[in-house]
Amino acid sequence: MKYGFILPDGDACTAATFAYEAEQSGWDGFFVLDSVWGIDPWVALAAAAMQTKHIRLGPVLTPVSRTRPWHLASETATLDNLSNGRVILPVGLGDIDELEPFGEITDRKIRAELLDEGLDILTGLWRGQPLSYTGKHYKIDTRFSPPPPPVQQPRIPIWVVGAWPSKKSIQRALQYDGLLPQVLKPAGGIDRNAQKVDLDDLRTIRAFIAEHHTDPTSFDIVVEGESPGDDKQEAAELVAQWAEAGATWWLEAPWEADTQTDVLKRIQQGPPNAL
Numbered sequence: 001m002k003y004g005f006i007l008p009d010g011d012a013c014t015a016a017t018f019a020y021e022a023e024q025s026g027w028d029g030f031f032v033l034d035s036v037w038g039i040d041p042w043v044a045l046a047a048a049a050m051q052t053k054h055i056r057l058g059p060v061l062t063p064v065s066r067t068r069p070w071h072l073a074s075e076t077a078t079l080d081n082l083s084n085g086r087v088i089l090p091v092g093l094g095d096i097d098e099l100e101p102f103g104e105i106t107d108r109k110i111r112a113e114l115l116d117e118g119l120d121i122l123t124g125l126w127r128g129q130p131l132s133y134t135g136k137h138y139k140i141d142t143r144f145s146p147p148p149p150p151v152q153q154p155r156i157p158i159w160v161v162g163a164w165p166s167k168k169s170i171q172r173a174l175q176y177d178g179l180l181p182q183v184l185k186p187a188g189g190i191d192r193n194a195q196k197v198d199l200d201d202l203r204t205i206r207a208f209i210a211e212h213h214t215d216p217t218s219f220d221i222v223v224e225g226e227s228p229g230d231d232k233q234e235a236a237e238l239v240a241q242w243a244e245a246g247a248t249w250w251l252e253a254p255w256e257a258d259t260q261t262d263v264l265k266r267i268q269q270g271p272p273n274a275l
Helices: 012-024 041-050 069-082 096-102 108-126 167-174 199-212 232-245 260-269
Strands: 002-007 029-033 056-060 089-092 132-134 139-141 158-164 178-184 194-196 220-225 249-252
Touching (some): 012 029, 012 041, 012 260, 029 249, 041 056, 041 069, 056 089, 089 108, 108 132, 158 167, 158 199, 167 199, 178 199, 199 220, 220 232
Parallel strands (some): 029 056
Antiparallel strands (some): 132 139, 178 194
């Protein structure tokens, strides 16, 4: 099990300072929000990269449908070179409640198509060679000297949101490097019924992955939650249940933290990994 920390709020200076503290406190990853309107995640992560040496860095999470894939390829490859190969890219369809006010595409099918094509283009451009691509939504033909590819090869790790029991959704993630699992349960409209998995859900998803992935031991399953930093035993026992169910990454997500002082305190308490 590896342990990441999600910064729920804060500017680029905060990201740099807190990422340094996370690295010193033993966390394996540091993640910042990627929202339609807010602190630019790539600037914040670049600042974090300059203050750290080995902690992994990434956004949570990038809706590919609202990006230009070539722009995302430039941002991620640039950061991967700056950080000497420490980027992880979590992606998904995005939150319709955030996309809608800005006139972004909200149709679920179209967003899924843009996600698939965007990832095709993104990984193609990362290879560092001229690329010709024709899809339903994108057509590109690069005829110029490519910029430096990412340090990480064959690619920057990509984690994809997958909604169980949609096998198509899970199989999309299986083409890449990790799964951010959700489960579809009756709750509101068609695009608002994805919920966090529970332990039984995760065991079922893990069994599906074991059956359909050529090397499931190389594939990450990423869950998020909150653990009590002031009780190492309780925190470790909580996260151990998720590890037993199949999770390989735990992302500490203090969404309800009252102040940045509280967030920093939780970072400095360290990951929930000491029984």
